[in-house]
Amino acid sequence: MNTPAVKCEDLRVVAGRHEILRLGQHRVDSGEMVALLGPNGAGKTTYLRCLLRMQSHVRGRVEVLGRDISALGSGGIAALRQRIGYVPQVLPSRTEMPLTVREVVAIGRTGVRGLLRRLGGRDWLLVDEWIERLGLSPLAGRGFGDISGGEQRKTLIARAMVQQPEMLLLDEPTANLDLGWRERIVEVIDELYRSMPLTVTLVCHELEVLPPCCGRVVVLERGGVVADGACEEVLTTELIEELYGPGLGVVSSAGRWIVAPGEAGRV
């Protein structure tokens, strides 16, 4: 049996009188890729924030990369976060400071390097390697605010990867992107997962974003798990109709999934 990268027991997040997330027994194995699906407000982002211990009002036990996060002090949680690459759903509001793409990627080395130590040659080499690997080299000297939304997403993925993380948390990495950029980002995620030992949790609400390498889907609705299993078992027309309304169906081809209306979606 694989060691767990994430293990939750009776995890509950309560805001006021509302329970916004509840997971009885939940586990993600090391090296597994899990997609968290569900409509808006299902608790997907809350789940990621729990793993980073950035969510308040959390009850229950959460273990991440072998550490009980509630037992960690500020130094311990900082050290744990350095082992996790996080790509947030919302792009940082355009900072007034004209940081270059290379500088933004280098932020990923900042925590890992630690206080009072400057980034060294090896750090910058890693930064440049990831910039090149994600096809950002021509943009390296440009301002982060001057590039497109898709290029900014890639920059944030590069920033997460230079941390050399054991676990990658992607929160709707294709939000607000056009079809072309969506496909490029899905391709990047698929390639990353296949090329290195990495536990990936991908949050999305569109099936089209699931890369072919994704083996497991957890479906959330109103904070609770409604389905958990292999994509072929979970992604059925019945489930999609239950979540998003009648008249929708699921089509699968070459490891990719789409939701289509009417007869086109009937499988």
Next chain:
Amino acid sequence: MFDVAFWGSVLVGGLVAGASSGLLSVYIVGMRIPFIGICVAHAALAGAVYGALAGLDGPMLLLPALGGSVLTALALGLADPRKLNMDANVIMGLLFSVSMGLAFVGFGFFAVLGRPDHDVRALLWGSLMYARWTDVWLMAAAAVALGVFVLVFGKEMRAILFSRTDAQAAGIRATGVWTGFLILTAALMTVNFQTVGGLMIYSLITNPAAAAFQLVRGSGRAVALAMLFGAVSCLGGFVLSAITDIPSGALIVLLSAGIVGVAAAWRAVRRS
């Protein structure tokens, strides 16, 4: 005839104030918190008011003023906007109103006790034309402390400027570094208020960076250019003042704003 004894401290003080405010401006504009100037000024005022009521006067009033501004900086740094669900500017608004309220309550006691309050009122409205070498050394020491801090924690500051929340998520000790920066900022501004004056500080913690950000990409270049613009604004303002007999503070402020205008126009022309 150029009087070295008089102009020496004025010009060096202007250079130090301009360059250090230019450095500050990069982070203040970068974080979109120019209101910090007003916030720190009133916290320093509140500190000085109660220091004066406790019997301090003259240069000694700087100590309670520093106490007030540093306390405010500490509160601002430790208050995490994400956890409080409040923008940093709203938090500053709250701190400003509290410190201003405290200061005016204190002023009320001066009237009740029948004591003069002009020493306190003069604290925020100094003039470089009356700067002494001891003032300049104090300003230089505060500026050097800030410069060393930015050199040592430059990579963390860059991450915080990009996104404080993302920095925390990446395991960066954002709160500690940001609080340390704000404390040094408050100390530098308080020292400068009594020598340079509030009006100039408010301008110089915004305009140099606003101009630099129009022209260059990358944090290092932005810092260097903002420091240069700050220094040029101060020295240029003094030269123009000497030629025209117009008050130097006003000329420095207008010159720094003019540089922003020229930089914005230059960028617009280059883009077109």
